[in-house]
Amino acid sequence: MSEGSEPTGPVEVTVLVEDDRVATIDVVVASLARAGLHVTETLESVGAVSGSVDDPGSIDVLRRVDGVASVEISRAFQLPHPDEPVQ
Amino acid sequence: MSYYEPEPGFDSFVDGTTGRYLVLFAEDTTKAGVKALGEAMGLSVATVSAEGKELEAEEAVLFDKLGVAVVNAPPEQIEEAGISTLESGAIVAVEPERIVHAIEATPFATGPPQVGNGALAPPAPLPPLPLAAPSGVRTADYLQGYRDAVLHLTTPPEALAAEAGLAPAAVVDESQATWGLQAVKAVNSCRTGRGIRLAVLDTGFDIGHADFAGRTIRSQSFVPGQEVQDLHGHGTHCIGTAMGPKCPRGVVPRYGVAHRAEIYAGKVLSNAGSGTDSQILAGINWAVANKCAVISMSLGARAQVGQSFSQVFEAVALRASEAGALIVAAAGNDSRRPLVISPVSHPANCPSILAVAALDSSMAIASFSNRGINPIGGQVDVAGPGVDVFSSWPMPTRYRRLNGTSMATPHTAGVAALLAEANPTVRGAALSRLLTATARRLASLPSADVGAGIVQAP
Numbered sequence: 001m002s003e004g005s006e007p008t009g010p011v012e013v014t015v016l017v018e019d020d021r022v023a024t025i026d027v028v029v030a031s032l033a034r035a036g037l038h039v040t041e042t043l044e045s046v047g048a049v050s051g052s053v054d055d056p057g058s059i060d061v062l063r064r065v066d067g068v069a070s071v072e073i074s075r076a077f078q079l080p081h082p083d084e085p086v087q
Numbered sequence: 088m089s090y091y092e093p094e095p096g097f098d099s100f101v102d103g104t105t106g107r108y109l110v111l112f113a114e115d116t117t118k119a120g121v122k123a124l125g126e127a128m129g130l131s132v133a134t135v136s137a138e139g140k141e142l143e144a145e146e147a148v149l150f151d152k153l154g155v156a157v158v159n160a161p162p163e164q165i166e167e168a169g170i171s172t173l174e175s176g177a178i179v180a181v182e183p184e185r186i187v188h189a190i191e192a193t194p195f196a197t198g199p200p201q202v203g204n205g206a207l208a209p210p211a212p213l214p215p216l217p218l219a220a221p222s223g224v225r226t227a228d229y230l231q232g233y234r235d236a237v238l239h240l241t242t243p244p245e246a247l248a249a250e251a252g253l254a255p256a257a258v259v260d261e262s263q264a265t266w267g268l269q270a271v272k273a274v275n276s277c278r279t280g281r282g283i284r285l286a287v288l289d290t291g292f293d294i295g296h297a298d299f300a301g302r303t304i305r306s307q308s309f310v311p312g313q314e315v316q317d318l319h320g321h322g323t324h325c326i327g328t329a330m331g332p333k334c335p336r337g338v339v340p341r342y343g344v345a346h347r348a349e350i351y352a353g354k355v356l357s358n359a360g361s362g363t364d365s366q367i368l369a370g371i372n373w374a375v376a377n378k379c380a381v382i383s384m385s386l387g388a389r390a391q392v393g394q395s396f397s398q399v400f401e402a403v404a405l406r407a408s409e410a411g412a413l414i415v416a417a418a419g420n421d422s423r424r425p426l427v428i429s430p431v432s433h434p435a436n437c438p439s440i441l442a443v444a445a446l447d448s449s450m451a452i453a454s455f456s457n458r459g460i461n462p463i464g465g466q467v468d469v470a471g472p473g474v475d476v477f478s479s480w481p482m483p484t485r486y487r488r489l490n491g492t493s494m495a496t497p498h499t500a501g502v503a504a505l506l507a508e509a510n511p512t513v514r515g516a517a518l519s520r521l522l523t524a525t526a527r528r529l530a531s532l533p534s535a536d537v538g539a540g541i542v543q544a545p
Binding site for chain 1: 290319320321324356360361362363364365367368369371372373375376385386387388397398399402403406407410420433455489490491493494
């Protein structure tokens, strides 16, 4: 279990869409794309979007997009090697 | 609300229950619920304080701190009352109070527990299964748990531990079922998880594992370029614990809790054991879209003391809950007790995600298990078996013993599936409350370590 290091260059992000915009998430996704998000996947059932931006500075731009509740840098997860006794 | 109906052929009054019923009230509606229950059934409801109360003598007893009442009444009367109070929205669930047999400490029957790789050796001739043997003293274990919770402030921990039959360093006979299944009371549960979709978001699954031949397995990979097939092993172990078969093909104990739950294997961690928030969210989205009632996530990223939880995961967990899916996640293995005790990991530290700590077979906290340190959501909610856990591993190894909050999490998810089956309208946050309300209190351990206690099958 470990966290991602300080980002440089392209960075993976997760975007949470506001509650009342989940039903029309595609509109928000289009706005995010115009604001610089390279969309990986739209998660309609939970109202979130995954993707990447070219530099960490673009994250604040995404946060100002209409219908966006929050943006987080995607954390990394790492299980121990299969031979380790504690998993 | 739901009403418990024993399966055909299951004599609940003779074999498994006391004839009394447990009534769980919705959060903050206990007073209204008691009033409705009293009026509907013509009962006077006594409230239990810290001094305790003799239960046999009362028609109904309320444990007000827990929002749970024990009712002594015929099933017809209960059902009628349940339906009428349902209209007030005050009652979450009604179910029979069960009879419990204590797990007895026994000498080594199959050799010392194995840690590490390798298949289990064929066991020695079988001694009687402790769970099936009359223990002499029958106690109602739910009630025991509730009583523990109410009384533990005034009763010495050792006395409660002795009363609960929790001898230190117990070695449990695993010839029939793993110690973990015995500890969560899955072995004699009449529930199987049938009809409940249980998603395990992990390293995938060994689709060809002999113990799962004939089972319907729905799966999807969210790891770019990798198939669902589990080349790590972690996911196969977790799926085994949550919903492995009632009768494994190997000469091994039963190790799966909800053996008829529907398997949803989402691969969000690679064969190297790595993953990202994006992959995990995609897995949750898939499980919610497929109407899984329980989502088990044996994964975590280390959280720092003082760090707040993820706004994205919290909102996603709330939306999942509203859609009927409960997310349970590992509290994390960052501690090295007694010297280092770390806070609950991301995303288990979200308020709307159930955080699971790990216990050993003597009901001691595992040395690696994280603690509720950070405020708001950072607490441990419940505990499950997480030391020396025997379960499935990709062929040809087939079985393996492992340790971790990763192993405690699918025990909890399996129990959640059994509770979900028994209570068809209890989902999401209500299922989470039912899991904690029915957990068995561990009076000698701080709630920061084990939350409400060890989860118990219905």
